[in-house]
Amino acid sequence: MSAPSPHTHVEPAEARIAPKPRLRRFHQARWDEPLIFELTSPGERGVGVPVPDLPVPDLPPGLRRAEAPALPEMSQPHVLRHYLRLSQENLGVDLNVDIGQGTCTMKYSPKINDAFVRDPRISELHPLQDESTVQGVLEILYRLEGLLKEISGMDRVSLQPGAGSSAIYANVTMIRAYHAARGEGDQRDEVITTQFSHPTNAAAPKTAGYKVITLMPDADGYPDIEALKAAVGPRTAALLITNPEDTGIFNPRIEEFVRIVHEAGGLCCYDQANANGILGITRARDAGFDLCHFNLHKTFSTPHACGGPAAGASAVTEALAPFLPRPTVEFDGSRYHLDDDRPESVGKIRPFYGVVSNLVRAYAWIMALGAEGLRDVAETAVLNNNYLIHKVLQIKGVSLPYAQGRRRIEQARYSWEQLNADTGIHSEQIGYRVSDFGTHYWTSHHPYLVPEPMTLEPTESYSQADLDEYAAILAEVAREAYEDPETVRTAPHNGPIHQMKGESLDDPGTWAVTWRAYQRKLA
Amino acid sequence: MKVGLVVNPVAGVGGRVGLKGSDSPEVQQQAFALGAVARAGERAATALRELLARRPDAAILTAAGAMGEESARAAGLTPMVVYVPGEPTSAADTVAAARTLAPHVDLLLFAGGDGTARDILEAVGDSLPVLGIPTGVKMHSAVFAVNPRAAGEVAASSSSSSRLRDAEVVDRVDGTTQLFGHLRVPDIPTRVQQRKTGSSGITPDAVSGIAAELADLLTPGELLVLGPGTTTRAIAAAWGVDIPVLGVSVLADQTLVAADVSGDELLKLVTATPARIAVTPIGGQGFLLGRGNQQLTPEVLRRVGLDRLHVVATEAKIAALGGRPLLVDTGDDRLDAAFPRYLRVISGHRRTILYPLHSERH
Numbered sequence: 001m002s003a004p005s006p007h008t009h010v011e012p013a014e015a016r017i018a019p020k021p022r023l024r025r026f027h028q029a030r031w032d033e034p035l036i037f038e039l040t041s042p043g044e045r046g047v048g049v050p051v052p053d054l055p056v057p058d059l060p061p062g063l064r065r066a067e068a069p070a071l072p073e074m075s076q077p078h079v080l081r082h083y084l085r086l087s088q089e090n091l092g093v094d095l096n097v098d099i100g101q102g103t104c105t106m107k108y109s110p111k112i113n114d115a116f117v118r119d120p121r122i123s124e125l126h127p128l129q130d131e132s133t134v135q136g137v138l139e140i141l142y143r144l145e146g147l148l149k150e151i152s153g154m155d156r157v158s159l160q161p162g163a164g165s166s167a168i169y170a171n172v173t174m175i176r177a178y179h180a181a182r183g184e185g186d187q188r189d190e191v192i193t194t195q196f197s198h199p200t201n202a203a204a205p206k207t208a209g210y211k212v213i214t215l216m217p218d219a220d221g222y223p224d225i226e227a228l229k230a231a232v233g234p235r236t237a238a239l240l241i242t243n244p245e246d247t248g249i250f251n252p253r254i255e256e257f258v259r260i261v262h263e264a265g266g267l268c269c270y271d272q273a274n275a276n277g278i279l280g281i282t283r284a285r286d287a288g289f290d291l292c293h294f295n296l297h298k299t300f301s302t303p304h305a306c307g308g309p310a311a312g313a314s315a316v317t318e319a320l321a322p323f324l325p326r327p328t329v330e331f332d333g334s335r336y337h338l339d340d341d342r343p344e345s346v347g348k349i350r351p352f353y354g355v356v357s358n359l360v361r362a363y364a365w366i367m368a369l370g371a372e373g374l375r376d377v378a379e380t381a382v383l384n385n386n387y388l389i390h391k392v393l394q395i396k397g398v399s400l401p402y403a404q405g406r407r408r409i410e411q412a413r414y415s416w417e418q419l420n421a422d423t424g425i426h427s428e429q430i431g432y433r434v435s436d437f438g439t440h441y442w443t444s445h446h447p448y449l450v451p452e453p454m455t456l457e458p459t460e461s462y463s464q465a466d467l468d469e470y471a472a473i474l475a476e477v478a479r480e481a482y483e484d485p486e487t488v489r490t491a492p493h494n495g496p497i498h499q500m501k502g503e504s505l506d507d508p509g510t511w512a513v514t515w516r517a518y519q520r521k522l523a
Numbered sequence: 524m525k526v527g528l529v530v531n532p533v534a535g536v537g538g539r540v541g542l543k544g545s546d547s548p549e550v551q552q553q554a555f556a557l558g559a560v561a562r563a564g565e566r567a568a569t570a571l572r573e574l575l576a577r578r579p580d581a582a583i584l585t586a587a588g589a590m591g592e593e594s595a596r597a598a599g600l601t602p603m604v605v606y607v608p609g610e611p612t613s614a615a616d617t618v619a620a621a622r623t624l625a626p627h628v629d630l631l632l633f634a635g636g637d638g639t640a641r642d643i644l645e646a647v648g649d650s651l652p653v654l655g656i657p658t659g660v661k662m663h664s665a666v667f668a669v670n671p672r673a674a675g676e677v678a679a680s681s682s683s684s685s686r687l688r689d690a691e692v693v694d695r696v697d698g699t700t701q702l703f704g705h706l707r708v709p710d711i712p713t714r715v716q717q718r719k720t721g722s723s724g725i726t727p728d729a730v731s732g733i734a735a736e737l738a739d740l741l742t743p744g745e746l747l748v749l750g751p752g753t754t755t756r757a758i759a760a761a762w763g764v765d766i767p768v769l770g771v772s773v774l775a776d777q778t779l780v781a782a783d784v785s786g787d788e789l790l791k792l793v794t795a796t797p798a799r800i801a802v803t804p805i806g807g808q809g810f811l812l813g814r815g816n817q818q819l820t821p822e823v824l825r826r827v828g829l830d831r832l833h834v835v836a837t838e839a840k841i842a843a844l845g846g847r848p849l850l851v852d853t854g855d856d857r858l859d860a861a862f863p864r865y866l867r868v869i870s871g872h873r874r875t876i877l878y879p880l881h882s883e884r885h
Contacts, residue, residue, distance in 0.1 A: 195876075202874070211873045219846065227877045230865040424573060424672040447842035486576070 021465070021472035026438030029088035030496040036082055037515045040072040046079065089496035091440050093304070099388070099462060099470045100434060100441030102411045102455025103198070103246050105274045105298035110368075113301070113361040122360055127352035131337050137356060138336035141329045144363040151374070152272070152292050153285025154315035159354040160325045164273045166349065167293035167312030168204040168240070170325055171269050173346040174291065174316060175238045176208060177323040178267065181344065188237035188266070194223040195449065196245035201271055210237060217449065221249050221402025228260055236266035243270065244277060246445065246455065248385065248408035258288035267291065267320075273312075275299045276459055277382050277410030280375030284315070291316045300362040311358035325349045380460035381410045384467060388412075388458045391471035395478045397422060401450050411457035413450050420452045425481040425488050427452040432499065433480065433491035437473045525582045526574065526678055527624035528602070529643070531617055531635035532589035534563045534659045546638045548611075563658040564594045566671040567634040570656045571598035573675025581679070584628055586620040594634070614642050621646035630681055630709070632656055632674060637694040640664045644692045644704050652687055653706045654678060665690040665806040666706045681709040689753040689768060691806055693815065702751055702805065702815025705768050729837040730754065732871035734761035737801060737833065738777070739872075746798035747774045748789065748827070750816045754803040754835055771818040773798075786820040793823055799831045800824070801869075809844050811880075813852030821855035829861060834868045834878075841868060841876050848881035 058064075074082075098106035116122065125134060145157040161167035172191070179188045191205035194215045202212045213231050218224040223241070239261040244250040251257070258268045270284040270292035276299045284292035296302045296311040304310060316324065326345040327338035338353075353359075369377065389412050392398060397419025400412060416427045431441035431454075445453045458467055481488050492498065512518035533551045536559040574581055575598060583602040585591030590612055595602035606623045608616035617639060624631060625647045633643050636659010643653060655667035656674040668674035689705040737758065741747055749755040749772045759766045759774065766772040770783035773792055781792065792798070800819065804811050811834060812819055824832065834849065849866060851859050867875040 206873050211875070213867065214870070214874070214876045216841070216846070216876060216878060224877075224879070227865050227879070230863065231877050421670055424676055447838045449842050449846075489577075 021469040023469075023472060023476055024438050026436065027494045028091075028438075028496050029085070031085040031089060033082060033085045033089070035515065035518075036072050036074070036079075039074060039078060039082060041078075042073055044073045044075050044078070046074065046076045091435065091438070096439045097462060097466045097470050098440055099456050099458045099467070100431070100439060100454070102413070102442075102457040103274070103445075104304065105276050105295075105410075105457060105459055106304070107276075107298075107301055107459040107461040109301050109303050109361070110365065113364045116364050117357045117360050122356065125356070132335075135336055137353070137360075138329055138338070139331075140363050141353065141356075141359060142331050142336055144359055144366070145329065147363070147366050148294060148313050148315055151275070151279065151283065152294070152315040153283035154292065155318040156316055156321040156324055156328070158314045158316075158324045158328065159311070159359055160348075160350050161293070161312030161314055162350055162355055163310040164198075164293065164295035164298070164312045165200040165204060167273075167295070167314045168200045168269075168271065169208065170312075170314045170346065170349050171291045171293055171316075172205045172208045172210070172238075172240075173349075174314070174320050174323040175267050175269065176210075177344065177346050178320055179237055181323075184265070188235055190231075190233075190235045191238050191240060192228065192231050192236060192261070192266075193240045194242070194245065196221075196223070196247055197240065197242035198246070198271055198273060201240035201242065201269075205238070205240065217247075217402070221245075221247050222251055222253070223257070225253060225256065225260075228257060232260055232264035232266065234265065236261060236264045238267040238269050240269045241271060242273070244409040244411075246411070247402060247413045247450075248277075248411040248457075249403050249406065250277075250409050254287050262288070269293075273298055274410070277378055277385075279378040280371060281378055285317070291320060296358055296362040301365045302358040302361040309355045309358060311355040311362065377460045378410075381458070384458040384460065384462060385410050385412060385456075387464070388456055388467050388471060391467065392456065392474060395471075395475045396482065397478050398454075398474075410459070411455055413445065414454045414456065415450050416452035416454060419478060419481055423481045423485050425485055427454050429488055429491065430454070430474075430477050430481070433477045433488045434473055435492045436494040437476070438494075439470065439473060524578060524580065524630070524682070525584060525628045527621075527628035527631040528567065528571070528583055528585040528591040528595065529617055529620045529624065529631065529633045529635075529639075530563050530567045530586075530589065530591045530594055531633070531639040531642075531658070532561055532563055532612055534635035534639055536561055548613075561589075563634045564589055564597070566658045567591070567594035567632075567656055568597040569671040570632065570634070570668075570675040570678070571595060571600060573672045574678045575600060575675075577676065577679035584624055586616070586624075590616065590620060614638070617642040618646040625651055629683065630654065630678055632678055634658045634671075636660055636662050637664050637692070640666050640692045640706070641694055641703050644706055647706075649689075649705065649707045651707070652681065652685070652709050654681075654708055663694070663805070663808050664692045666692060666708050677709055686710040689756075691752070693805055693808070702769065705753065729839075729871055730757040731761045732874065733835050733837070733869050734758045735872040736869050736874070737799075737835070738762075740799060740833070742797075744775060744796065746780065746792060746796050748772075748793065748798055748800040748819070748823075749774065750800070750802035750819060752803040752805070754837065754840065755801060758801070758835065769815070771816060784818060786818045786823060789818055789823050790820065790826060793826050798827050799833060800827050801833045801835050803835050804840070804844070804849055806840060806843060808850075809847050810850045810852070813850075813854060817854075819853075821853050821858045824853060824858060834866050836868050836870060836876075838870050838876070841870065841878060848879040850881055 093106060125137060141159055148157045161170050179185045189211055190213055191210040192213045193201040195217060206212045215223045215227045243254050261268050267290040270289040272284055272292045273295040275294060292315050294313045297304045302311055322344040323346050326342045326348060327340040330337055330339045385408055397416055399415050401415050420426055428443045431443055434441040445455060512521050536551060536554040571594060583595045583600050584605050585595055585602045586606040586608055587604045590608050592602055592604050606620040621643050631651055631653045633639055634656040640655055654674055654677055656671050657667040668677055687707045688710040690708040692703045692706055749759060751769050756766055756768050762777040764774060764779050766782055772782045773780040773784060802811050805814055851862055853859055862880055865877045866880050868878045870876050
């Protein structure tokens with residue numbers, strides 16, 4: 001055992017169990033790094049390709065470029081250095097306590113699952129290989145489908161969707177195909193959703209050609225059931241609803257919602273992108289739903305899309321199974337195969353098998369936990385949330401609107417309305433200041449029905465010490481708001497850049513999300 | 524930056540002693556007799572302190588004494604006094620002070636309520652950006668910051684390049700709420716309706732979506748009666764039609780047929796030609812009919828039919844109602860009772876919000 005450093009001191013036993021959180025003295029790197037296109041150095045190359053000894057035939061004219069691609073010319077170390085520097089200016093998911101990304105279900109993506117994906121038996125597969133040579137990966141997909149059937153209670157699952165929104169869109173196209181097959185496609189042109197459901201539940205059906213009706217929350221924060229009764233009718237194609245909603249409030253009348261829609265002839269589609277609080281506790285099928293979807297990058301731990309490809313899964317009852325995207329993975333008792341001969345299918349929504357790398361990760365995660373482990377995930381996530389609620393509500397200026405006295409499930413939408421009235425500080429400014437302590441917080445909860453909102457979602461990945469640290473950061477920022485508001489107002493102080501002018505984010509005319517767009521807008 | 528300040532020293536005195544406003548000298552006397560204390564000057568000073576903390580370079584131009592000078596001094600400033608009011612001060616002093624300040628300042632702050640907002644509207648119209656420090660009893664107008672501190676914050680962050688929005692000035696007169704016009708108010712995203720971090724979805728898109736939805740509903744030649752308001756005006760603007768914010772206008776095939784029509788003229792028009800009506804609730808308050816759009820008479824509404832009356836509002840406007848129901852008061856109880864309990868508010872192209880409506884008869 002090494003000698004104690006000057007900074008260690010012995011604490012009483014109970015303090016070692018839950019030590020007083022220490023606020024980090026964090027400062028992020030600042031590299032003042034140009035865009036990669038601005039780093040170009042004519043003639044510089046990453047790989048020096050030798051001149052071939054033998055004559056190389058010219059490409060056919062149709063395959064030849066008229067001019068060289070406008071790419072930056074750089075050596076390998078320059079490229080590596082550029083991206084490492086950028087990564088140091090990020091608050092990445094493995095770097096911080098991501099509780100403040102409420103609604104995103106941030107959790108640890110176990111690194112061992114990356115090892116499975118990097119294994120040549122997965123990474124070296126080619127999507128055009130003959131089925132007889134990919135029996136192993138087809139078996140994984142088939143077995144993952146079986147697990148998700150059990151978790152949802154549904155009869156069939158498609159692993160084709162590329163992400164959560166892709167899965168919702170796939171579900172909407174199946175709803176459309178179902179009504180069309182029954183001769184009611186033209187008549188049923190309305191989809192109902194709720195204000196606190198994920199916004200894709202409005203966006204996907206609208207993109208698919210439906211008219212979208214949004215129900216507002218009632219005084220307790222539940223979707224207004226009287227409004228639902230007024231909304232349904234012979235034009236209702238479906239209800240798309242999240243539960244628990246983004247407020248963390250579970251709708252105890254969900255079966256009544258389903259009944260009302262079914263009686264009108266509509267289908268019910270459960271957004272279980274985030275099933276983290278209900279795994280092994282309740283299932284979409286048990287509440288009467290016809291379809292649901294999962295984001296494998298939320299509940300099932302695979303990386304979120306911004307860090308790579310995401311993956312979704314659509315689950316349906318037998319009545320909707322004929323419409324599933326093709327191909328499906330089938331098993332005849334001895335061999336696995338892809339079934340592309342599905343005449344009523346809504347068609348292909350992706351090439352090949354789906355996002356196999358994430359499907360393998362999700363399969364490994366579920367298998368490692370087992371059925372009881374999944375339930376532990378949900379119970380821990382709910383316990384974490386209610387522990388954090390207890391801590392956060394002790395902070396001056398914060399409140400938890402709606403459904404007083406009712407427990408939240410896996411997340412909670414708080415309000416800094418009182419703190420704002422007292423100090424003039426906004427939720428968004430609190431978020432900037434929180435980043436000075438090396439952690440993340442976002443406020444994208446629009447429109448702001450809850451004034452000055454903050455949504456915290458402490459999934460099962462976070463320890464009690466993590467929760468205590470996050471609550472301590474919030475308490476410190478709230479204290480500053482009351483005693484030293486200037487520090488909060490001018491935050492961030494420890495980030496790579498200072499405040500952005502928000503207005504430019506609101507104006508598509510000033511955006512440039514690509515180099516080409518930037519060049520066009522400069523001109 | 525130069526900021527003008529006009530304080531209505533008696534704004535709000537009625538509220539604290541249970542009176543419904545402070546507009547007349549009699550009410551003010553009664554309020555003071557009941558023990559009311561004027562707080563407007565103190566609240567104005569709070570706003571100035573916030574402004575000064577953020578913009579130490581701000582110069583304050585104001586009126587003498589309780590109409591602004593005292594608030595500035597309380598905030599630790601030496602203001603430039605450009606107007607001296609009579610004693611006691613009156614609405615005429617508010618108008619005169621605002622007119623004197625307007626040519627010399629970048630932004631005019633005023634402390635008061637709906638009555639003061641009307642005086643400011645009369646004095647300066649849309650000639651410069653204006654912002655209300657809320658100190659009145661009635662504050663239904665959309666020109667006020669949420670609290671005095673927020674007023675200082677918005678003032679500090681506004682500049683000549685700030686976006687402005689048209690904000691309704693409404694006031695209750697003889698028991699009914701009327702729309703008097705619009706002031707130009709700084710539209711500071713972090714302080715008004717919050718922006719979506721890293722994304723768009725702000726008003727111009729939403730309004731063009733509403734316009735597209737109405738265009739889908741209308742058949743060639745069909746009339747579209749547009750009620751007053753900035754939402755309806757923006758819808759017309761999306762079609763390249765300029766309509767007045769206050770009156771009721773009539774369009775057909777996305778061109779103007781008549782502006783500022785009376786109830787009788789409107790009845791003739793909708794009797795001769797099939798029509799639809801689009802109205803928007805008064806911001807923050809929810810009145811759809813019977814406030815500022817009495818040209819939409821019960822006869823006109825019956826002739827067109829309630830199923831052809833469309834409510835239009837952006838999501839942000841609906842959110843700003845804070846759950847309060849929509850309200851109708853057409854002056855015809857039976858017609859009010861015929862409205863459904865929930866209305867489909869058009870919030871975008873193929874997007875509606877089902878929102879509760881309250882009438883006295885429900």
